[in-house]
Amino acid sequence: MMTKKILGGVAIAVFAASLASAAIANDKDTRWERNHPRREQVNERLANQNRRINHELKEGEISKAQAARLHQEDHQIRREERMMASQNGSHITRQEQRTLNQQENAVSHQIGR
Template sequence: MKKLVRALACCALISSLAACVVTRPPRSSAPAAARPSARELGAQRYRQVNERIDYLNRRIDARVDSGAYPPPDAAPLHHRLDVIRREARDMASQHGGGVSEEEQRVLNHELDNAARAIGG
């Protein structure tokens, strides 16, 4: 009788272990996140450049408001940013609404120089 109980207990234990090994995790039906296209990346770079130009324009205005320099000194700085924005727009028009990595690097270099001129 004891042997029968032990044998049944062992069978139950082994079958429960086997069930753990055999069971597969459910598959996820969600698709992997799609990478943005080259066009979307170019448009994103263009937006980043424009956002930075907007930020620098606000910085110029804040420095004029705080009296750091007079309004006539701000006009050439605003003009410089307008020229950079025009360059970015021209570059974007050649690439379907976005800029390449190299063009963004060039524009950011120009914006770095403008930011140094603005001070802060």
């Protein structure tokens, strides 16, 4: 009987600890998004385009070579975003965001063809 109580207590403690660590992780994500909204928007678009490329490849709408080229273009945009942020205290300016979004628009149009 005592063992069940101890195990129950341990299980509750582990569960509570996992909830606390999840809350901390969510707080960090929220803080980053709040502090870097332009970067978050650019990176979310890149992630969405990555999903679209993979979906079209899976559906047979584009070839592996086309998917690889599109992924490479997106990867270049991501590198450029990181380079811009490294020069500006981990932030990107409005103009840098516009430039990156224009590049993402060009890739997006290629995905939907």
